Amino acid sequence: MIVESKTVRFESLPLDCGATLAPVDVAYETYGRLNEARSNAILIAHALTGDAHAAGVSKVDGKPGWWDSMIGKGKAFDTDKYFMICANVLGGCRGATGPGSVNPATGAPYATSFPGITIPDMVRLQKLLIDHLGIERLLSVSGGSMGGMQALEWAASYPGVVVSAIPIATTARHSAQQIAFNEVGRQAIMADPDWNEGNYYDSKPPARGLAVARMVGHITYMSDESMREKFGRRLRDKAKFGFDFSVDFEVESYLRYRGNQFVGRFDANSYLYITKAMDYFDLSDGSGSLAAAFGKGSTRYLVISFTSDWLYPSYQSLDIVQALRGMNRDVAYCELPSNYGHDAFLVDVGEQTEVVRGFLASTFKARS
Amino acid sequence: MIVESKTVRFESLPLDCGATLAPVDVAYETYGRLNEARSNAILIAHALTGDAHAAGVSKVDGKPGWWDSMIGKGKAFDTDKYFMICANVLGGCRGATGPGSVNPATGAPYATSFPGITIPDMVRLQKLLIDHLGIERLLSVSGGSMGGMQALEWAASYPGVVVSAIPIATTARHSAQQIAFNEVGRQAIMADPDWNEGNYYDSKPPARGLAVARMVGHITYMSDESMREKFGRRLRDKAKFGFDFSVDFEVESYLRYRGNQFVGRFDANSYLYITKAMDYFDLSDGSGSLAAAFGKGSTRYLVISFTSDWLYPSYQSLDIVQALRGMNRDVAYCELPSNYGHDAFLVDVGEQTEVVRGFLASTFKARS
Numbered sequence: 001m002i003v004e005s006k007t008v009r010f011e012s013l014p015l016d017c018g019a020t021l022a023p024v025d026v027a028y029e030t031y032g033r034l035n036e037a038r039s040n041a042i043l044i045a046h047a048l049t050g051d052a053h054a055a056g057v058s059k060v061d062g063k064p065g066w067w068d069s070m071i072g073k074g075k076a077f078d079t080d081k082y083f084m085i086c087a088n089v090l091g092g093c094r095g096a097t098g099p100g101s102v103n104p105a106t107g108a109p110y111a112t113s114f115p116g117i118t119i120p121d122m123v124r125l126q127k128l129l130i131d132h133l134g135i136e137r138l139l140s141v142s143g144g145s146m147g148g149m150q151a152l153e154w155a156a157s158y159p160g161v162v163v164s165a166i167p168i169a170t171t172a173r174h175s176a177q178q179i180a181f182n183e184v185g186r187q188a189i190m191a192d193p194d195w196n197e198g199n200y201y202d203s204k205p206p207a208r209g210l211a212v213a214r215m216v217g218h219i220t221y222m223s224d225e226s227m228r229e230k231f232g233r234r235l236r237d238k239a240k241f242g243f244d245f246s247v248d249f250e251v252e253s254y255l256r257y258r259g260n261q262f263v264g265r266f267d268a269n270s271y272l273y274i275t276k277a278m279d280y281f282d283l284s285d286g287s288g289s290l291a292a293a294f295g296k297g298s299t300r301y302l303v304i305s306f307t308s309d310w311l312y313p314s315y316q317s318l319d320i321v322q323a324l325r326g327m328n329r330d331v332a333y334c335e336l337p338s339n340y341g342h343d344a345f346l347v348d349v350g351e352q353t354e355v356v357r358g359f360l361a362s363t364f365k366a367r368s
Numbered sequence: 369m370i371v372e373s374k375t376v377r378f379e380s381l382p383l384d385c386g387a388t389l390a391p392v393d394v395a396y397e398t399y400g401r402l403n404e405a406r407s408n409a410i411l412i413a414h415a416l417t418g419d420a421h422a423a424g425v426s427k428v429d430g431k432p433g434w435w436d437s438m439i440g441k442g443k444a445f446d447t448d449k450y451f452m453i454c455a456n457v458l459g460g461c462r463g464a465t466g467p468g469s470v471n472p473a474t475g476a477p478y479a480t481s482f483p484g485i486t487i488p489d490m491v492r493l494q495k496l497l498i499d500h501l502g503i504e505r506l507l508s509v510s511g512g513s514m515g516g517m518q519a520l521e522w523a524a525s526y527p528g529v530v531v532s533a534i535p536i537a538t539t540a541r542h543s544a545q546q547i548a549f550n551e552v553g554r555q556a557i558m559a560d561p562d563w564n565e566g567n568y569y570d571s572k573p574p575a576r577g578l579a580v581a582r583m584v585g586h587i588t589y590m591s592d593e594s595m596r597e598k599f600g601r602r603l604r605d606k607a608k609f610g611f612d613f614s615v616d617f618e619v620e621s622y623l624r625y626r627g628n629q630f631v632g633r634f635d636a637n638s639y640l641y642i643t644k645a646m647d648y649f650d651l652s653d654g655s656g657s658l659a660a661a662f663g664k665g666s667t668r669y670l671v672i673s674f675t676s677d678w679l680y681p682s683y684q685s686l687d688i689v690q691a692l693r694g695m696n697r698d699v700a701y702c703e704l705p706s707n708y709g710h711d712a713f714l715v716d717v718g719e720q721t722e723v724v725r726g727f728l729a730s731t732f733k734a735r736s
Contacts, residue, residue: 191576208559
């Protein structure tokens with residue numbers, strides 16, 4: 001499946017902060033076919049560093065999509081049955097308007113003059129896209145991590161539109177620890193002199209800071225056990241006492257590689273804005289109670305978490321499930337066994353495929 | 369108890385890497401009195417960023433020692449009964465020779481020409497100090513985190529000297545995840561242009577990088593739950609959508625404060641060298657089997673871990689206990705309930721005090 005992103009421009013987007021972005025671009029991809037009843041559309045929302053290229057093989061660079069294991073012919077999100085849509089999030093750097101985009105008022109990149117954005121803002125832009133595609137109801141909205149936050153927000157903001165939601169490995173609000181990990185990433189970026197208060201678009205980006213931020217991320221995405229299985233304490237080709245602060249252990253080599261690789265494809269200011277949006281996200285709107293968010297509409301929920309995910313631990317999914325049950329909502333919950341930590345939703349998709357497939361089939365059948 | 373550090377200089381110290389440091393200084397403090405039989409001496413080993421000032425109030429700056437909750441009159445390490453010793457570790461920056469010390473051969477700081485050091489090297493320097501103090505046997509060696517590694521190494525290197533060892537919240541070897549967290553700290557330091565390949569002693573230190581390293585550390589020292597209790601999602605005095613990448617959440621404020629505070633008292637190159645020593649430490653000497661290390665001597669062990677410590681999880685203490693039991697060694701193990709994560713050994717000392725007090729009393733009695 002060779003795929004290509006498209007981009008659509010909207011005149012303006014009002015934001016939670018009171019500002020209005022105008023215009024706003026959004027890159028998206030679709031897979032499968034919209035049926036005549038327009039009843040088989042599913043929106044996939046990506047995580048912090050994802051993009052619109054969720055499935056298939058990119059026509060541009062030949063790379064597979066970030067959730068190609070889940071989306072395609074015969075897969076969990078079966079493109080023979082469903083019309084799949086994935087878009088880059090607002091504030092991103094992969095085809096959506098973000099801090100690296102040119103501000104038409106100045107002719108220069110927004111940089112840190114870009115307004116603060118929220119998860120509801122991201123969802124509002126996706127709603128414009130769905131409208132543009134002529135889709136009135138979404139059979140499902142799904143995503144892992146920050147994608148799961150968007151799925152939850154979709155159902156809360158547009159209860160009449162969202163038939164079902166599948167939030168995976170996510171939370172209704174970040175804990176202090178989750179905020180803290182994001183803050184370390186931000187501090188690493190802002191500590192890099194090349195960040196230059198966000199004004200680096202005509203010089204070199206804060207590559208070292210962004211790489212460190214990514215390294216912190218990768219540790220939190222893996223589990224203690226999956227790191228042990230993948231790297232153990234293996235040394236690279238070095239004498240035992242030859243340490244010189246270059247690479248000694250294989251895990252160091254991996255982190256540096258992934259950190260440096262990331263710099264080529266991601267904008268540091270987008271990292272700052274999107275992590276802030278995640279940290280501010282609170283489906284309970286500060287009240288601590290999720291009842292209001294879950295009180296509206298008839299959206300069905302499938303909530304999934306993974307046993308070894310310590311970044312988005314199962315108790316956060318259970319909070320969501322408990323609140324939904326308290327509102328007499330239709331909710332299924334699966335805690336799937338996996339050693340892969342938070343990455344499980346991307347890489348350990350065997351059982352996830354089964355539960356998603358079954359849930360979508362019953363949802364689609366109930367609707368038809 | 370007003371205390372003051374002393375410093376002693378030794379002619380030379382042979383290192384595992386084959387190099388010899390000459391001369392070598394070590395700052396230390398003592399609390400309580402050595403009895404006539406010289407049988408009540410206990411060595412305390414500090415963690416990554418600790419120093420010789422373990423207890424009492426510093427004559428210099430009025431600050432309490434880092435383990436003042438555990439060491440003193442009537443405390444776990446009762447200075448009415450025991451003669452306590454604590455020294456800055458080799459490679460440190462608080463009175464022991466380290467990368468910031470002047471290399472007599474050049475008249476300039478060693479910086480990264482400082483040789484690679486190991487946990488056994490640190491212990492070898494402590495042995496010189498113990499000899500200097502006229503102590504032939506240590507009633508106990510104890511410490512948390514890296515201090516626990518030193519306690520384990522003492523018993524392995526000098527089985528005839530160490531009557532008992534109390535390794536707390538520690539491991540016989542770092543996991544890939546522990547190495548990874550240290551590596552992120554090192555990368556943050558080395559990414560700071562002020563690090564300048566380690567040559568910053570006549571200009572400004574890599575303060576931003578070191579602060580980021582410290583922030584990562586602090587997250588790993590706390591538990592998800594203790595962070596939630598301490599900070600929750602509380603915002604500082606800000607409007608909800610006023611985020612500008614300064615401080616929004618209280619947890620961010622705390623991390624930045626602790627990060628910046630650390631810069632004033634710690635040397636970045638010491639951070640690099642000491643974390644490498646921790647990462648290379650492997651009591652099994654690469655074999656994976658701890659039997660050889662625990663086969664010698666008659667040292668009694670009290671191994672302590674904490675339920676919420678995810679940086680040095682209990683399974684690592686259990687590995688030690690299992691190996692000791694396999695060698696028919698005298699070992700007691702306590703997993704203490706605490707919400708404080710790895711910090712528990714420093715801040716949640718109620719039950720820790722009871723078990724340490726009892727263990728020391730029985731050890732002292734058996735010896736007398």
